[in-house]
Amino acid sequence: MDNRLQSDDRLVCESWQRCRDYGLDSHQTPELTLASPLHWQQKRQLAEVMVSVTREKVLPGFQSMLANSSSLVILTDHEGYLLERWGNPSFMQQMAPALFEPGACWQEKVIGTNAIGTALHTQQITDIRRDEHFLLQNRFMNASASPIVDPHRQIVGVLNVSSDAYLPTTQVHGMVKVMSQAIENQLILAAYGQHFWQFVFNTSPDNLGSQWAGLLVFDFQGQIVSANRRADLLLGKPLAGITIDMVAGMSLQALMATQQDATLTFSGLTSFPLFARINAPAEPSVTAPSGIVFPRHAARETPQCEPSLTDLDTGDKQMAKAVHQAMSVLNSDIPLLIHGETGVGKERFVRAFHASSHRAAFEMVAVNCAAIPSELVESELFGYVKGAFTGANPKGSMGLIRCADKGTLFLDEIGDMPLPTQARLLRVLQEKRVTPLGSSESYPVDFQLVCATHQSLRDEIKARQFREDLYYRINGLTVALPALRDRQDMAQLVLSVLDEVCDGDRHVTVSDEVMQLFDSHNWPGNIRQLHNVLRVATVLAAGKVIEPQHLPDDFFWDLKGIARIADDIDDELLEEDWQTALPKVYMALGRNVSKTAEAMSVSRNTVYKRLKQLGLWHDG
Ligand SMILES: Nc1ncnc2c1ncn2[C@@H]1O[C@H](COP(=O)(O)OP(=O)(O)OP(=O)(O)O)[C@@H](O)[C@H]1O
Numbered sequence: 001m002d003n004r005l006q007s008d009d010r011l012v013c014e015s016w017q018r019c020r021d022y023g024l025d026s027h028q029t030p031e032l033t034l035a036s037p038l039h040w041q042q043k044r045q046l047a048e049v050m051v052s053v054t055r056e057k058v059l060p061g062f063q064s065m066l067a068n069s070s071s072l073v074i075l076t077d078h079e080g081y082l083l084e085r086w087g088n089p090s091f092m093q094q095m096a097p098a099l100f101e102p103g104a105c106w107q108e109k110v111i112g113t114n115a116i117g118t119a120l121h122t123q124q125i126t127d128i129r130r131d132e133h134f135l136l137q138n139r140f141m142n143a144s145a146s147p148i149v150d151p152h153r154q155i156v157g158v159l160n161v162s163s164d165a166y167l168p169t170t171q172v173h174g175m176v177k178v179m180s181q182a183i184e185n186q187l188i189l190a191a192y193g194q195h196f197w198q199f200v201f202n203t204s205p206d207n208l209g210s211q212w213a214g215l216l217v218f219d220f221q222g223q224i225v226s227a228n229r230r231a232d233l234l235l236g237k238p239l240a241g242i243t244i245d246m247v248a249g250m251s252l253q254a255l256m257a258t259q260q261d262a263t264l265t266f267s268g269l270t271s272f273p274l275f276a277r278i279n280a281p282a283e284p285s286v287t288a289p290s291g292i293v294f295p296r297h298a299a300r301e302t303p304q305c306e307p308s309l310t311d312l313d314t315g316d317k318q319m320a321k322a323v324h325q326a327m328s329v330l331n332s333d334i335p336l337l338i339h340g341e342t343g344v345g346k347e348r349f350v351r352a353f354h355a356s357s358h359r360a361a362f363e364m365v366a367v368n369c370a371a372i373p374s375e376l377v378e379s380e381l382f383g384y385v386k387g388a389f390t391g392a393n394p395k396g397s398m399g400l401i402r403c404a405d406k407g408t409l410f411l412d413e414i415g416d417m418p419l420p421t422q423a424r425l426l427r428v429l430q431e432k433r434v435t436p437l438g439s440s441e442s443y444p445v446d447f448q449l450v451c452a453t454h455q456s457l458r459d460e461i462k463a464r465q466f467r468e469d470l471y472y473r474i475n476g477l478t479v480a481l482p483a484l485r486d487r488q489d490m491a492q493l494v495l496s497v498l499d500e501v502c503d504g505d506r507h508v509t510v511s512d513e514v515m516q517l518f519d520s521h522n523w524p525g526n527i528r529q530l531h532n533v534l535r536v537a538t539v540l541a542a543g544k545v546i547e548p549q550h551l552p553d554d555f556f557w558d559l560k561g562i563a564r565i566a567d568d569i570d571d572e573l574l575e576e577d578w579q580t581a582l583p584k585v586y587m588a589l590g591r592n593v594s595k596t597a598e599a600m601s602v603s604r605n606t607v608y609k610r611l612k613q614l615g616l617w618h619d620g
Pocket residue numbers: 312340341342343344345346347348349412493496497500527528531
């Protein structure tokens with residue numbers, strides 16, 4: 001969830017569009033939806049802890065800010081039903097009292113764009129100003145709302161502050177952000193504070209008591225049981241698979257022996273120091289909390305999470321073999337060498353390999369050796385000390401290899417690495433230490449190495465462009481990724497790429513005719529080209545069915561179809577773009593429009609149009 005200080009126009013426009021799709025009319029006064037008394041009673045019971053920590057532990061800290069303003073604090077459950085409200089009653093009674101009754105439903109589809117309903121839909125902190133409400137009847141208030149997550153990152157409610165127009169939006173936004181974080185901290189403590197250890201940390205020893213401190217709860221084995229969202233931000237990493245000793249960079253025993261009020265300095269996962277305090281539980285538990293693995297709902301939190309290796313096995317034999325091979329060396333630290341044409345998904349494959357490995361909590365650093373100028377490759381990879389060379393960053397640089405420490409280093413297009421850099425890389429791989437340029441010191445490194453190439457490294461060795469000794473170092477296991485034209489899972493891939501193009505919100509489909517064209521295409525740019533074609537086509541098809549007319553012109557330039565159908569056409573013709581090739585194909589096929597259209601996989605109309613442009617066809 002991200003935070004924003006300004007109303008986001010796009011967010012409001014999208015919400016208004018949803019309201020129209022729900023059939024709402026901005027002039028209407030829709031019937032209020034109220035939970036039935038029994039339903040509300042159940043909701044209220046389920047949310048009892050959240051309501052009581054808000055009332056008793058959080059609101060008192062904000063009383064002074066709210067006392068002099070005409071505003072209301074509202075707490076709803078995860079479906080937008082109002083559980084409780086606090087604040088200045090004159091504000092709500094003047095305006096729309098029924099809306100502020102316990103049990104009233106604030107979902108977008110009921111009362112249009114509003115901070116609570118829209119925050120629930122977007123799952124992010126949301127500000128809705130007066131005129132941004134969809135219904136005219138609600139345009140009397142400004143509001144900010146934040147979803148609240150439980151100790152396992154599931155949305156359990158929304159905290160909202162609505163006010164008349166006189167409280168500054170930025171102030172309300174900030175207040176909602178801090179209050180919702182405070183509620184989440186209290187929910188974590190209510191669930192685990194009594195029996196588990198708390199690790200409270202921040203960027204300065206002076207703000208360890210703030211609601212903005214990171215909070216991690218861990219068990220007697222050092223497993224992280226729960227954490228607030230601030231913890232992820234401070235550590236800059238998702239917490240899946242991480243234990244408390246990795247976070248703190250010290251042993252569990254040392255952590256547990258720390259005095260309650262002592263302040264620790266640590267930088268286990270970060271490149272900068274952080275400060276922490278340990279709170280021991282009143283009744284320490286020596287059992288793990290019933291099978292809970294944090295974060296239990298990580299997939300919901302990170303919708304764009306990396307696919308795992310098995311996700312890439314979508315029905316193609318060669319791909320299944322590649323996935324199987326990579327799985328068999330997972331976590332063994334055997335170097336992988338990936339072969340594949342450009343755009344076949346090498347980097348995606350490596351990301352999936354990394355995400356499936358025990359190194360997933362650390363960085364995967366991808367370096368395209370062909371994209372970095374040869375004179376910069378060494379300094380980029382190995383780092384340098386300050387003043388190492390003219391034009392260098394005056395602070396020096398750690399280098400990409402050290403950034404990959406504990407994670408995965410992916411060297412793409414390794415065949416393009418200059419020979420002197422190859423020698424240096426070989427030394428790093430042998431010694432497992434990096435010496436930055438200009439430095440006499442070396443640093444230990446530990447990473448999974450994956451290299452990729454589209455060329456034959458054996459040929460490069462023969463041509464003395466690639467070191468044989470390095471080849472044997474990097475080639476623990478060779479995996480070949482198939483070209484798109486050879487894959488048997490085109491339909492699955494199209495869906496997977498459409499998901500990516502549409503950001504997971506796929507409405508568009510592909511017609512049978514287009515699927516046939518896809519099957520007969522050469523795809524020299526492989527999945528990347530498919531991606532580009534579908535991105536353009538999705539826009540042109542306006543969210544409906546992608547038909548041939550939605551495909552970009554250059555798609556037709558290298559259709560296999562030309563080669564298959566028009567055997568009697570010169571090979572050279574097939575290398576040309578379709579606009580140039582078309583009149584020549586037309587001539588070669590005895591000026592037959594239908595055959596030309598078939599050979600070029602375009603419509604007869606397109607052939608007529610192009611011939612007319614060239615003056616080769618005249619109506620009548
Ligand atoms: N299975 C897949 N599903 C959806 N999209 C994919 C898939 N595989 C690859 N892609 C997409 O195809 C594009 C190219 O993938 P990637 O960068 O991994 O290829 P590459 O082989 O590393 O390319 P290059 O050789 O140019 O470095 C990216 O946009 C990627 O997201």
